[in-house]
Amino acid sequence: MTRSGQEYLEALRDGREIWLDGERVKDVTTHPGFRSSAASFARLLDLAAEPALRPVLLRGGVHRAYAVPRSYEDLVARRRAYKVWAEASYGFLGRTPDHMASGAAGFAARPGVFTGAGFDGAEQALAFHRRLAEGGLHCAFTLTNPAEEAVRVVAERDDGIVVCGAKTVGTGAVFADEILVGTIEPLAPDAVEQALTFSVPVDTPGLKLISRTSYEQHARSVFDQPLSSRFDENDALLVCEDVFVPWERVLTYRDPATTAAIWWETPAYLNFTHQSATRFWTKLEFLTGLAVLITRSNGTERLPAVAQALGRLLGMVAQAKAFVLAAEASWEEVDGGRGGVRPGQEISFAQRIMAGELYPRAVQDIRLLAGGALVQLPASGRDLLHPEVGPLLRRYAGTPEDTAEERIKLLKLAWDALGSEFAGRHEQYERLYQGAPHVYLTMQTRAGAADDCESLARACLDGYDLGTVR
Ligand SMILES: Cc1cc2nc3c(=O)[nH]c(=O)nc-3n(C[C@H](O)[C@H](O)[C@H](O)COP(=O)(O)OP(=O)(O)OC[C@H]3O[C@@H](n4cnc5c(N)ncnc54)[C@H](O)[C@@H]3O)c2cc1C
CATH class of the missing domain: 2.40.110.10 (Butyryl-CoA Dehydrogenase, subunit A, domain 2)
Known part of the structure; x- marks a missing residue:
């Protein structure tokens, strides 16, 4: 309980x-x-x-x-629960109790x-x-x-x-x-x-x-x-x-x-991935939200190149979401149905590749959008309260969009997410917690649809020869 x-x-x-x-x-x-x-x-x-x-x-x-998921609907219901907890930490707590809970349910399934x-x-x-x-x-x-x-x-x-x-x-x-x-x-x-x-x-x-x-x-x-x-x-x-x-x-x-x-051979790892992919999607939503707020504060959001950069980030969010929904939709029976269902393996495994490569890219893109303001921040909020320095900051650190306090608050959050030691650890986490690339890329050569890809290419090759007339 x-x-x-x-x-x-x-x-x-x-x-x-x-x-x-x-x-x-x-x-x-x-x-x-x-x-x-x-x-x-x-x-x-x-x-x-x-x-x-x-x-x-x-x-x-x-x-x-x-619980051991027994149907596609169970997978969706689990994901909705994962999402609530992921949003509570904006995706920054990776190992909430639902992570190993989902793994243990995988053990119990088989x-x-x-x-x-x-x-x-x-x-x-x-x-x-x-x-x-x-x-x-x-x-x-x-x-x-x-x-x-x-x-x-x-x-x-x-x-x-x-x-x-x-x-x-x-x-x-x-x-x-x-x-x-x-x-x-x-x-x-x-x-x-x-x-x-x-x-x-x-x-x-x-x-x-x-x-x-x-x-x-x-x-x-x-x-x-x-x-x-x-x-x-x-x-x-x-x-x-x-x-x-x-x-x-x-x-x-x-x-x-x-x-x-x-x-x-149990669904433990795939259940892990379902939980962590939901969290990853949430984290990208949060980071992209920061990018929107920062570019608005900078007054750059309508510049074509900046709008395109935001579009790319929103595309990344959609990719992260799509991996979760597609893994659910491609559910597979466990042990002939006796162990319920699991998220689809091919897509779940591929999520690791996508997430490990996307995260550093997203962080770099948002840092670039933020500019030097991300670094030019007072050492602490105490400066804003100081009788001498506070009025200077209020005069010089604001923008037409944001008061100095609003802007410093936003950019301090952004630096914590994107540039701090904590942020560096998060980049290392997203790149490695699901294993190192040499391991999961090799696994994808087995889990991926190599045969289907090959036969499609083979079908094209088999459709003509030296004598084929256009
Ligand atoms: C923030 C964070 C949190 C983590 N949390 C957990 C956790 O809670 N529980 C847990 O069990 N693990 C956890 N991990 C560990 C994670 O699973 C491992 O870091 C990952 O599996 C890689 O293993 P390793 O660190 O031993 O890398 P190593 O095997 O030491 O490899 C280091 C690097 O060397 C290169 N390399 C090594 N061997 C090869 C090879 N054969 N071919 C090509 N390149 C190679 C790769 O670039 C690789 O990334 C966490 C890792 C991080 C960064």
Whole structure:
């Protein structure tokens, strides 16, 4: 069942071991490096209390993302729920709880995939999904291996296993209830110690999260950095030092093939993409909205070249939207319909290519449209309030369209979205969180309609020869 924001925040006060800037963080809900973003996650949960949003977000008291979609209509209803949460952070919180919820629903749609050669994790996969859905839990995941010392099993006991090692870039992990640890890319057949998947509470003894810098902590105020001060989901290195994992939480074990297959042979990954493509579309809508406001403020919106640049951005928004709608419309049955439906694979996989290439282009285009004003901003909103400097700014920093305060407010938001360190992290995120290009481009050669393309070209070639007369 869904929880209130307050219940979620209370659950985060569990003694979890988070490290930031040489300090052990006692409580992520009050620490200046995390508290505002924790509050943003909590607010998402509270949206379900709003009568107009409740039926969009929930079915039977549970967020729609936890349910296994059974029809095209279910996919559309899920997307409408994803969109509400995506809009609440303007697309800047990538790992809202609906992300892993959708992945867990993918596991539950096809639990037989968890039955490996030497270990059967099907029951554990179903229990994982049930636990998340019944508790309305927020689960992060770490699937990326560091160059050395990836998480591996070091001891086996009657009641479970002991693991050591690390995983990288745990986005949102410090704000999660649980972390799913696994591997999404193929492992060498002999890498059995690393070939495992499990999910444990973040406060499990021996589990540490070493956080990257907190943009939230370095933000001067909401006015100065409206996004990084509130939507910094953070990314952390996961370190396991003799972490005990009971068998009931082990989903795959000592099995390289099954450990990768659970992502690709269940709809888990495609469900992820459906959620993240909806968020991406929302983020592009937001950035394009900024471009419209900036060009209006600059008085350039009607210049033909600027209007064309806005047209290109609106075309990008339409592309991002089209990928979501087309993935739904090309739905496919899972396991002959026994596992419900999934968004179409060919289009979902292609969304990764489009998004990774479009995002940096959109950011660059909007920065160009904004011009030098994006940089020429007072250090903080305090200057506007200062008795000496404030009147000067009000006199010189406005435009015929906007007062100085309106313009500085808009451009500070734009810089946070497009040029700040937070913005740089977002560009890295959109380019890589779905995997590196050499991986997903190669996958598209299999998922794409190469045969159809080839036979069309072949049909043309076969339609004439040396003797063909016009
Ligand atoms: C902001 C952000 C958040 C993320 N969040 C998560 C998360 O929550 N959970 C999670 O599990 N992962 C997360 N990731 C990790 C992400 O999935 C990986 O970064 C991505 O899969 C690439 O893997 P890597 O970083 O290990 O790249 P590497 O394998 O180190 O490769 C780095 C680069 O080298 C080049 N390269 C490497 N090998 C080849 C090759 N064979 N051929 C051609 N070029 C090559 C590519 O340019 C590649 O981008 C996140 C990443 C970012 C940036």
